[in-house]
Structure formats: structure tokens, C-alpha cells
Amino acid sequence: MQAPLYQLEGVSRCYGATRALDRCSLSVPSGRVTGIAGPNGSGKSTLLSLLAFVERPDEGRVLFQGQEEHPFSPAVRHRVTLMPQTPFLLDRSVFDNVSYGLAVKKDRTDVAGRVRRALTRVGLDFDAFSGRRRNELSGGEAQRVALAARLILDPEVLILDEPTASVDAASSFLIHQAILAFAALPGKTVILTSHDAAWLDSVSDEVLFFFRGRRVTEKMGLMLFGPFAKDPASGMWAAGTGQGTIVVPEPPSADAVAAVPERCLRMGREEGAHEAGFDAEVRETALQKGRTGARVILTGAGFPLTLSCPANQLPEPGRTVRVSYPLDSVQWL
Known part of the structure; x- marks a missing residue:
């Protein structure tokens, strides 16, 4: 079995009193696309900064190819590159932005040809875009320029934080295609986050789920943040969402979060004994990368949820479909 590319051992990262990552241990394989999912504040961006060696952990170790590495280590410099959620473009031409990393490395080999190829990979025409300034680009075009500036460096590991956030549908598709094309090259690894569950599934070989700075071992299809109230008549607990209620077992504490693993959600049938259910509207569907099933994104009782079904x-x-789940499948996070 091939050794993992990354190993995190008991890693914690704090910002003041906030513990963004809490004793996190995991491994990331090489040669694959690994997605990182979770709600805001779950530690996704912090994890990417550690994997890109932009930051150091406060506790624990980050191993790259079996060796503990740190920011500015020669062993990882130029091999790993990060595109943050809001990448910064210099107030220069697109050509200068894309070639900037080569200039820093003092790599002057076929710069124009490499810029042309990098722009082509993200669906931008060299002749039309290379002379434009950043204020002449749409949000989606600017995001693709930022991605081209990473691709031109030919890293072994490409790390992307929300690469399609706030971009148009065409740019989202072209970024998707560029990521898959990069990942298909020998020796390349991609690690990325996205709040778009369908998009993340369509590009990832595996998705890791995080919540409150820790990895959750199962992917959650439904999360309820409460508050939870007990129905005096039935004795059942439920979360009111403004559009309805979702039944749960008794919560262990006032700030507990209820979660149902995706594998436990069933669509299209009425609930049986010891099950609960609610109505949800299908928002979108998408095929899953390398799998026979498909992803369904629904809006039910005021929140988005995801589940899989046969294609x-x-x-x-x-x-509108009925979604049901066993009450004993509810986990408290």
C-alpha cells in the first residue's frame, strides 16, 4: 500500500481563545482529489493553511511524505501551492500576474509560452486577456487568472480554498475542468474546499467532513443547530426551523448540534416505526465522480441537505419529496 502524502498527528491550531483545529489526526493520499467539507467555522481554511505550510500548528505534527515539515522548508517549497478563498491579483497585466511566480523563482524559460498554456487551461484566450488589468476582469475571470498563476508553477500539490465561491456558472465549470485535468497528470494531488456539496462531490475522489475543528468520521447529510424544544403532548423533541419541525431524540445539552449521516437519509418513502421524516424540495442534482450514484441537493424546512441516490x-x-431517517441514527456533535 502506498504511503500517504500527508499525515497529521494530533494537530491543533488556535487563534486567541478560538481553537480552529482541535487535536486533528488524518492522512491524505497522493495522486487523488481530496475534498474538505463542513459548515463555516469548522476549520477548513485553517487545515488548508497547515497543509500548504503557510502556518505552523500549535500542537502536533504535519508530515509530508513521512517527514515533519514547516513553513519555508526547502523540502516543500515550490512543491505545494495554495490559492486562498479570495486570491489577490497585482495591479498589473494578466500576463504579469500569471508569470509572477516564475519571476520570483527567476525562471525565464519560455515564459510567454507557459503563460499562454496556463491561460488556455482555465479557458482564457491569451491574445484577448494577457494585456488586461485586474479591474477589467469579471469575478470569475479573476479567479481563473489566479488559478492559472498556480498552474504555471507545476506544483505537485494544488490546494484550493473555495475556488468557485461567487463565480458565474461558466467559470465554475471551467475551474472544475481545469482541476480535473491537473489531477489527471502523473504525480499530482489536489486538496480543496467548497460549500457547494454537489460541485465538491463531482470533482473529489474522497470528501472529508469537519465540524468545530475536528474531523467527523461520517459524512453528514443533515445538521440541525436548534434550539430544540419538547412537545408536551407527544414527549418528542424537535428543532423548529421557521418552515416546520424536525424530530430528534432528547439533546444532551442546550448547545448540542444534531446530525444525521448521509447514509441514513432515505428519500421518497413514508417513515416507518422509530423513524422521523419531513418534506423537502429538490434544488439540484449532480453525478458523483467515479461513482454510480448521484447527489441530490434539497431544501427542507429552511436548510440545505444532501443525500445520494441511484443515478x-x-x-x-x-x-417535493419525503425524506425519512431512523431516530437512533441522530448523532450529537
Whole structure:
């Protein structure tokens, strides 16, 4: 079995009193696309900064190819590159922005040709875009220029924080294609985050789920943040969402968060004994990378949720379906 590219051993990272990552241990394989999912504040961006060796952990170790590494280590310099959620473009031409990393490395080999190829990989025409300034670009075009500036460096590991946040549909598709093309090259690894569950599934070989700075071993399809109230008549607990209620077991504390693993959610049938259910509207559907199933994104009782279903049983967007789950499948985070 191939050794993992990264290993995190008991890693914690704090910002003041906030523990962004809490004793996190995991491994990331090489040659694959690994997605990182979770709600805001779950530690995703902090994890990417540690994997890119932009920051040091306060506790624990980050191993790269079996060796503990740190920021500015020669062993990882130029091999790992990070594109943050809001990448910064210099107030220069697109050509200068894309070639900036080569200039820093004092690499002058075929710069124009490499810029042309990098722009082509993200769907931007060299002749039309190379002379433009950043204020002449749309948000999606600027994001693709930032990605081209990373691709031109030919890193072994490409780390992307929300690469399609606030971009148009065409740019999202072109970024998706550029990531898959890069990942298909020998010896390349991609690690990325996205709040778009369907998009993340379509590009990732594996998705790791985080919550409150820790990795959750199972991918959650439904999360409820409460508050939870007990129905005096039935004795059941539920979370009110403004559009309905979702039944849960008794919460262990006032600030507990209820979660149901994606594998426990069932769509299209009424609940049986010891099950609960609610109505949800299908928002979108998407095929999953390398899998026979498909991803369904629903809006039910005021929140988005995701679940999988056979590709030949995809419901149409806009349709209302019943979602059920066993009450004993609810986990408290």
C-alpha cells in the first residue's frame, strides 16, 4: 500500500481563545482529489493553511511524505501551492500576474509560452486577456487568472480554498475542468474546499467532513443547530426551523448540534416505526465522480441537505419529496 502524502498527528491550531483545529489526526493520499467539507467555522481554511505550510500548528505534527515539515522548508517549497478563498491579483497585466511566480523563482524559460498554456487551461484566450488589468476582469475571470498563476508553477500539490465561491456558472465549470485535468497528470494531488456539496462531490475522489475543528468520521447529510424544544403532548423533541419541525431524540445539552449521516437519509418513502421524516424540495442534482450514484441537493424546512441516490432514480428539480431517517441514527456533535 502506498504511503500517504500527508499525515497529521494530533494537530491543533488556535487563534486567541478560538481553537480552529482541535487535536486533528488524518492522512491524505497522493495522486487523488481530496475534498474538505463542513459548515463555516469548522476549520477548513485553517487545515488548508497547515497543509500548504503557510502556518505552523500549535500542537502536533504535519508530515509530508513521512517527514515533519514547516513553513519555508526547502523540502516543500515550490512543491505545494495554495490559492486562498479570495486570491489577490497585482495591479498589473494578466500576463504579469500569471508569470509572477516564475519571476520570483527567476525562471525565464519560455515564459510567454507557459503563460499562454496556463491561460488556455482555465479557458482564457491569451491574445484577448494577457494585456488586461485586474479591474477589467469579471469575478470569475479573476479567479481563473489566479488559478492559472498556480498552474504555471507545476506544483505537485494544488490546494484550493473555495475556488468557485461567487463565480458565474461558466467559470465554475471551467475551474472544475481545469482541476480535473491537473489531477489527471502523473504525480499530482489536489486538496480543496467548497460549500457547494454537489460541485465538491463531482470533482473529489474522497470528501472529508469537519465540524468545530475536528474531523467527523461520517459524512453528514443533515445538521440541525436548534434550539430544540419538547412537545408536551407527544414527549418528542424537535428543532423548529421557521418552515416546520424536525424530530430528534432528547439533546444532551442546550448547545448540542444534531446530525444525521448521509447514509441514513432515505428519500421518497413514508417513515416507518422509530423513524422521523419531513418534506423537502429538490434544488439540484449532480453525478458523483467515479461513482454510480448521484447527489441530490434539497431544501427542507429552511436548510440545505444532501443525500445520494441511484443515478436512474434522480428526481426532477422543484419536486417535493419525503425524506425519512431512523431516530437512533441522530448523532450529537
